[in-house]
Amino acid sequence: xxxxxxxxxxxxxxxxxxxxxxxxxxxxxxxxxxxxxxxxxxxxxxxxxxxxxxxxxxxxxxxxxxxxxxxxxxxxxxxxxxxxxxxxxxxxxxxxxxxxxxxxxxxxxxxxxxxxxxxxxxxxxxxxxxxxxxxxxxxxxxxxxxxxxxxxxxxxxx
Numbered sequence: 690x691x692x693x694x695x696x697x698x699x700x701x702x703x704x705x706x707x708x709x710x711x712x713x714x715x716x717x718x719x720x721x722x723x724x725x726x727x728x729x730x731x732x733x734x735x736x737x738x739x740x741x742x743x744x745x746x747x748x749x750x751x752x753x754x755x756x757x758x759x760x761x762x763x764x765x766x767x768x769x770x771x772x773x774x775x776x777x778x779x780x781x782x783x784x785x786x787x788x789x790x791x792x793x794x795x796x797x798x799x800x801x802x803x804x805x806x807x808x809x810x811x812x813x814x815x816x817x818x819x820x821x822x823x824x825x826x827x828x829x830x831x832x833x834x835x836x837x838x839x840x841x842x843x844x845x846x847x
Contacts, residue, residue, distance in 0.1 A: 692719040695736040702742045708749045710756060710763070716745045716790060717770040723778040734775045741770070741790040747834050748791055751812065755797065755829075758808045767794040767826050786819060786837070792830035794823075802827045803845070816840050 690698075692714075699713035721734040737745075748769075756764045771779070771787040786792030797805050805827040806820050817833025822844030833839030 690736040711749050715766045723775045732774050735772050737770050745790040748831050762798050765796045769793045786830035791835050794826045794828050
């Protein structure tokens with residue numbers, strides 16, 4: 690699938706769900722260059738299979754809830770979908786939820802990563818989440834909403 694095809698098809702799915710705060714290229718930053726190109730060759734992130742869009746939509750709804758929680762502020766996505774090669778090159782785990790469009794590493798301006806994780810812990814579906822606490826971002830995944838065992842917690846204060 691090309692970048693333009695992904696933007697069109699995923700964009701339509703987002704519109705059907707009235708999701709306005711996320712763009713298809715936030716979900717899958719198609720064309721992003723993986724690190725260490727000199728060692729491993731030039732690899733750029735490819736588009737996910739369209740069958741993963743429902744996972745992205747579910748995660749979008751959680752991120753929209755996070756956006757509105759406590760004080761309405763944007764949710765900034767550092768990493769969402771990763772293809773298997775890109776995931777490997779950045780050191781992602783082999784069964785990463787990022788491979789499914791069901792995980793994102795995020796920040797919320799005005800909130801520390803720990804505060805973001807705490808907000809997610811109070812979400813009605815938190816028992817279905819994976820929540821990772823990192824120094825500069827919070828990982829959120831919807832593992833229990835897409836058939837993986839849940840919940841999962843890791844990082845400081847997990």
